[in-house]
Amino acid sequence: MANQHHGKFKRIVWALAIGQMLTWAGLFYLFPPLLGAWESELGWSKTELAGALTTALLISAVTAPFVGLENAMFDHHHHLRLMGDMHGPRRDVEFVDELTSIAN
Secondary structure, three states: OHHHHHHHHHHHHHHHHHHHHHHHHHHHHHHHHHHHHHHHHHOOOHHHHHHHHHHHHHHHHHHHHHHHHHHHHHHHHHHHHHHHOOHHHHHHHHHHHHHHHHHO
């Protein structure tokens, strides 16, 4: 029985790994062709656009371990409370709505 669950887990992990790899490949291979369009649309130089992506990737790399640790601690201690919390999605929608109104 344990071997059956291990095999299913391995298939899920491989599927997620392949999906992640394709997503990153898409980002890296689509970024250069889109630079021209973004440059004319946003008025930023190619250097600024590339610097923005580099900065975002560096921030993501530095903060990822802390986010993973925080999520692991939250899952361990608060998973039951989270399952009963239906206010979270509504707050997310309100937050996105507020950001949209600020941007406009």
